[in-house]
Amino acid sequence: MFDSIGWVEILIIIVAGLFILGPERLPSAAAWVGKTVRQVRDYATGAREQLKQEMGPEFEQLRKPLEDLRELRNFDPKRAITKHLWDDDPAEKPNGHPAVPPSSAQSTRDRPLQQGERPPYDPDAT
Template sequence: MFDIGWPEMMILVVAALVVLGPERLPGAIRWTAQSLRQVRDYASGATNQLRSELGPEFDELRKPLDEFNELRKPLDELRGMTPRSMVTKHLLNGDDSIFTGNFDKPGGTSPESAGPYTPPQTPAPKPLGHNEKPPIDFDAT
């Protein structure tokens, strides 16, 4: 829920120690823990009450939420990416040599990024003959 690790927790404890002082800090921690436990109990009690009252319809109500969470997964994958890493991943196939300057060893994992880019060859259009009308493209007009 709150993505708090041990370093952040220690910073919060030190800040609380400075703000509250050593005599009021244990009481504040106890009050915070009790409040969080009570909120969690209320939430689980409300969920259990809904589940018991609605029965199997509760699972049908959760279906759209599950589908929404499935749609959010690609967005979570993009979160935390910098523009540089997006360009490297999606446009350069993971080859970051343009940014690092190390052109001897391409960093890409795909075989397409190993060599230089060569555009596909298209045949040249044949020139029109004398008094020949150009073809008409009805979709373009």
């Protein structure tokens, strides 16, 4: 439920609630919000279970297009293209370079840089 809300936003909501409601009423308001969210979640779960019992096997046929829509909502073009292009050849890394054994890759990355030397380009560091 709170996938898109980070800790900073939650902290801002708590501070705003503290200023708006005051320290006396904030705990009771938070308890009410928690109870209401729990009740709504229980209603949704109960409705889904009742629908599943009444529809039987057709319920899964109804859920499949909804799951496809959820996947489209979380669509990341970069990840899809990378998976499509390099999924067939596990020896290739997504940045187009052949896979390097960890010992040689580690030795070039972990060595100290010489004066004036730039660190190697890492396309995954974005």
